[in-house]
Amino acid sequence: MSSGLRKSIGPFQFFALAIGVIIGSAWVVLIGDLLELGGPGGAILGFAIGGVVMLLVAAAYAELAAAIPVAGGEFIFAFKLFGRGAGFVVGWFLTLYLVASTAFEAIALAAILKTLLPALEGPTLYVCLGHSVTAGGVGIGLAGAALVTFMNYRDVRLAVGFQSVVTYGFLIVAFAVVIVGISLGHAVNLQPLFIRSHGRAPWFGALSIFATSAYFLTGFQAVPQAIEERAEGVSARTVFRVMVSSVALAALFLCLVVLGVGMAAPWQSTAGQAMTTAAALSSLRPGRFLALVVLIAAAASLLKTWNALALMAGRLFMAQARENLLPAWLAAIHPAYQTPARASLLVGALTVAGVMLGRGALLPIVDMGSLCLAGTFVLGFLEVLKLRRSGVRGSRGARLPGGGWAIGVGLAGSAVMAAFSLAEPVISGNGGLPIEWILLIAWALIGALVFRSLAPAADTRG
Secondary structure (H helix, E strand, O other), X not given: OOOOOOOOEOHHHHHHHHHHHHOOOHHHHOHHHHHHHHHHHHHHHXXXXXXXXXXXXXXXXXXXXXXXXXXXXXXXXXXXXXXXHHHHHXXXXXXXXXXXXXXXXXXXXXXXXXXXXXXXXXXXEEEEOOEEEEHXXXXXXXXHHHXXXXXXXXXXXXXXXXXXXXXXXXXXXXXXXXXXXXXXXXXXXHOOOOOOHHHOOHHHHHHXXXXXXXXXXXOOOHHHHOHHHEOOOOOHHHHHHHHHHHHHHHHHHHHHHHHHHHHHOOHHHHOOOOOHHHHHHOOOOOHHHHHHHHHHHHHHHHHHHHHHHHHXXXXXXXXXXXXXXXXXXXXXXXXXXXXXHHHHHHHHHHHHHXXXXXXXXXXXXXXHHHHHHHHHHHHHHHXXXXXXXXXXXXXXXXXXXXXXXXXXXXHHHHHHHHHHHXXXXXXHOOOOOOHHHHHHHHHHHHHHHHHHHOOOOOOOOO
16 A cells, blocks of 8 residues: 655665765764864774674664565664554654754754854854854754755655755765875874873773764664655665665765874864864865865755755654654645655754754764664664564565674674763763753653553554
C-alpha cells in the first residue's frame, strides 16, 4: 500500500543527504575546541578510531533498513523489534537531537555570516548561556528557518535537489582548500601533537573526541529516515554502500581538516579564535582568499546540513505519529505536495525557538546529541542481533560483514561513546549538575508525561 510520499530519491541524492548531514559546520566552527582538547594528534586519533566504530554502526543500520524499509530510522527499528516503550524512548530522544541540531545549524550560520559581514551583528537583545544574542543572529536564523521549512514543506524533490547541488559543489571546494592548506603548510606547526588539556593525561583528549564522533560522524541515518521515498531501482545493496561510504569520506575529511589547520599555522595560536579553520588558512600566502572561500563554503555546507536535518526530523515526527506515539495530525501527508507538511512546519517552529538560545547553546547541543546518538547506536547492534535470531536475513550485499565479532566491536565502541558522553560534562565541569544533564532530565520528564497521555496502540513487533 502506498505511503502517500513521493518516491523520487535516487542514490546520488541519498548520498548527498547522508554526507550533507555528517559534514556540517563543525569543521569551521568547533575545530578549535577540539584542538584545544586533544591537540592535532589527539583529534586525528579520536576521529580515526571513532570512524571505524561509526562505519560498523552505519553498516548495522543499513542491514536494519533493508529488513524494515519504513520511514523513521532508529525509532521504527526499536518499535518493530522491541516494542512500544523502547520505540518511544528512542524516538523521543532522537527528536531532541534532530531539533537541537537544526537550531545548532541556524546559530552557526549566523556566526559564520557575521564573520563574513560584521555589519550583520546588530544590537544585543539579551544574554543567554553566557553569550550575547543579537538582532542580526536572530534575523539570520529566522530567514534560514523560513527557507529550509519552505523546501521541506513544498516538495521533497526541491529539498533533495538543493541538497545535491550544494553538497557536491561543497565537497569539491572544501577538499581542495584543505589540500592546499596541507601542501603549503609545515609539519613543525603540528607540535605538540598531544596535549594535557586541563592537566589531564594526553589520551583523555583523544577519548573525548572519539566520544563526540557519535555526533560529528552521524548523518547517514538520513537514508533510512527517507527510505520510503527511494526511487524505483534503488536496491538495498545501494543503500548499504551509500551509508557506509558517506561515513568513510566524512572521517577522512575531518582528519584532513585537522591536519590542514594544524600545518597552516602553529595551532596553539589559532585554536582559540572563533573560526579556527579560516584563521589558520589566512596565515598562508593566498590566506585572505582561502579564508574567504572557507567561510563561504562553510555557510553553504551549513545550509545543506540544516536542510537534511529538517527532512529527517519531519520524517521522524511523521513516523512516531503513525504509531500513536505523537499526535495523529503530525502523520498527515499533503495531498498535492506529498510531503509530511505539518511535521515540517513543526520542525521549523521548534528551530526558531532554538535560535533564541544563541551561541552559548552550541557545545551543550553537541554533548546532548552525542549522548542521545551513542545510546541509540548501542541499541542498533542489539536490534541486529535480534533481527538475525528471529531468522530474518538481510538482503544480499546489505548485511553488516564480519559476523559476531563486528557486532561485538561495534557494540563495545558505542557503549564507550555513550558512557564517556555521559561522564564528560561532569569531568570537565566546575561542579554542580551540567546543563546537558539538566536538559536531558527535563526532556525525559516531559516525555514520561507525553507517553502516559497517549493510549497504547497494538504492538507491531516482528
